[in-house]
Amino acid sequence: DVVMTQSPLSLPVTLGQPASISCRSSQSLVYSDGNTYLNWFQQRPGQSPRRLIFKLSNRDSGVPDRFSGSGSGSDFTLKISRVEAEDVGVYYCMQGTHWPNTFGQGTKLEIK
């Protein structure tokens, strides 16, 4: 199985400051169709995961534009340009290129 490794696992951030989460895969996530099936999810306390970013860098409807996804091959990043209080939660990367889909361990974002 493809191993997804996130860092850091804990991310204390001051309100209004940027935040960055790294995700590395044990294999390239470029599929034969040329797409990179890398998703980012946010899970707020007590809630189900919510997809934020799909296919590497596409923001979902309703997701603030302060969230952005980037990367290539096996190295990916989720960036939040200015952290707000509602961003508290755990963030997961997930690969959909290889069977079975696998998730990172999660990065817990908290306000400093």
Place this chain on the structure above:
Amino acid sequence: EVQLVQSGGGWVQPGGSLRLSCTVSGLTFSNYWMTWVRQSPGRGLEFLANINQDGSEKNFVDSVKGRFTVSRDNIKNSLYLQLNSLRAEDTAVYYCANYPQWYFWGQGSLVTVSS
């Protein structure tokens, strides 16, 4: 509004069985592959299985193959996960979601396996 409403979680002894349900509204259920995933403190988010639109194709990860089965009823707009031969390590919150988009999720069902 799309809703995935789950039911059927609870406490069960090791070796026991449980069936989880996921009833979908607000979208054409029969058009979608669906999936089950679970989340536990020790194992994080773990993909379990998926099923195609008419239920003719089902895929499972090795850790649950032979113990869990997935099915669907497109008349009732419902997805099911049958959990058999349960072990303590199956204790988790189980989620249904659409596949491979992972955009719509159920609210989760807690399954506790303990004597």
